[in-house]
Amino acid sequence: MAVEPLLVSPGPMVPEPYVVRSRGRETADTWTIELEPVAGEAIDPEPGQFAMLTAYGVGEVPISLSGRGEGGSLIHTIRDVGAVTAELCRISRGGTIGVRGPFGTTWPLEDARGADVVVLAGGLGLAPLRPAVEGLLAERDSYGRVFLLYGARTPGDLLYPQQLEDWRAEGLDVRLTVDAGTRSWLDRVGFVSALLDDVTLDEPAVALVCGPEVMMRVTIGALQQRGVPPARTYVSLERSMSCGIGHCGHCQLGPILICRDGPVFTWDEVGGLLAVREL
Numbered sequence: 001m002a003v004e005p006l007l008v009s010p011g012p013m014v015p016e017p018y019v020v021r022s023r024g025r026e027t028a029d030t031w032t033i034e035l036e037p038v039a040g041e042a043i044d045p046e047p048g049q050f051a052m053l054t055a056y057g058v059g060e061v062p063i064s065l066s067g068r069g070e071g072g073s074l075i076h077t078i079r080d081v082g083a084v085t086a087e088l089c090r091i092s093r094g095g096t097i098g099v100r101g102p103f104g105t106t107w108p109l110e111d112a113r114g115a116d117v118v119v120l121a122g123g124l125g126l127a128p129l130r131p132a133v134e135g136l137l138a139e140r141d142s143y144g145r146v147f148l149l150y151g152a153r154t155p156g157d158l159l160y161p162q163q164l165e166d167w168r169a170e171g172l173d174v175r176l177t178v179d180a181g182t183r184s185w186l187d188r189v190g191f192v193s194a195l196l197d198d199v200t201l202d203e204p205a206v207a208l209v210c211g212p213e214v215m216m217r218v219t220i221g222a223l224q225q226r227g228v229p230p231a232r233t234y235v236s237l238e239r240s241m242s243c244g245i246g247h248c249g250h251c252q253l254g255p256i257l258i259c260r261d262g263p264v265f266t267w268d269e270v271g272g273l274l275a276v277r278e279l
Contacts, residue, residue: 015052015098015099016040016043018096018098019035021034021093026077026159027159028156029079030078030080031080031089032075032077032078033076033078033097034073034075036071042071043101043102045074045102046107047065047131047134047135048064048128048264049106050063050065050102051065051101051103052098053097053099054099055088055091055098058084061084062241062242063076063078066127066128066131068131077159104259105262106264107236108234109135112143112206114142115204117144117205117206118147118196118201119146120207121148121151121192121211122192122211122212123153123212123215125209125215126150129236140170144202147172147173147174148173148175149175149199151176151177151192151195151211152179153179154180157178158176175195176188177189177190193215193219193222196222196223201226204227204228205227205228206232209236210235217274220267231266234265235265237253237263239251239253245259253270253273254273254279
């Protein structure tokens with residue numbers, strides 16, 4: 001008597017093959033790729049969550065979702081900073097990447113309903129915030145005033161320049177700054193927190209923040225001066241994440257593991273921990 005094989009889903013620990021539908025260069029060292037599953041449906045991450053992306057034969061890294069394409073395809077923006085990310089950026093259209101997930105906590109779009117929302121991004125930090133911005137715009141009438149304050153080192157380091165203009169055309173209040181401008185640069189020059197100088201927020205507002213940690217600390221101080229409390233200020237921390245499931249301990253920050261307990265936290269939860277040197 002023949003025995004039918006027991007088909008068991010491999011679960012989130014085994015990468016599923018995805019094909020690179022498209023890829024495009026954002027900056028000198030940063031690429032955006034769109035992935036669709038070889039078979040079945042794509043995973044369904046929420047804004048703020050991440051997936052583990054595998055470059056076969058090289059390794060895997062955690063990368064936050066930066067958007068969704070047609071048919072639910074996954075969009076990730078990746079900076080070339082190591083062996084795995086270099087390979088992920090190199091894989092051409094039609095190549096295969098492993099995906100497992102989704103993992104992590106999400107941006108609080110439901111909790112922000114009815115409130116003013118300010119999105120603050122520095123450099124690559126706009127990538128994990130982009131799904132949140134798109135979610136805010138998709139239900140624009142559910143929120144108060146919505147601001148996007150975004151800074152980068154130079155104009156050439158700004159992500160998604162065309163989409164920034166599209167968002168402006170859709171009514172989003174987009175304000176930009178760079179550390180070093182060019183002759184053709186017409187926006188602000190300076191730290192991103194200075195963009196808050198001309199922003200008025202009705203309490204209780206909500207802030208979504210992602211960027212270098214020094215940028216987040218300074219920016220959150222400026223937010224508190226404008227009445228946005230730490231409990232309503234959300235940050236995405238992606239420092240040192242490795243395994244994605246809290247086993248390796250590489251992303252430990254005091255009593256928390258960022259990949260297991262985050263990456264999105266309130267500043268109430270992590271502000272004190274980030275203030276401890278070498279923690």
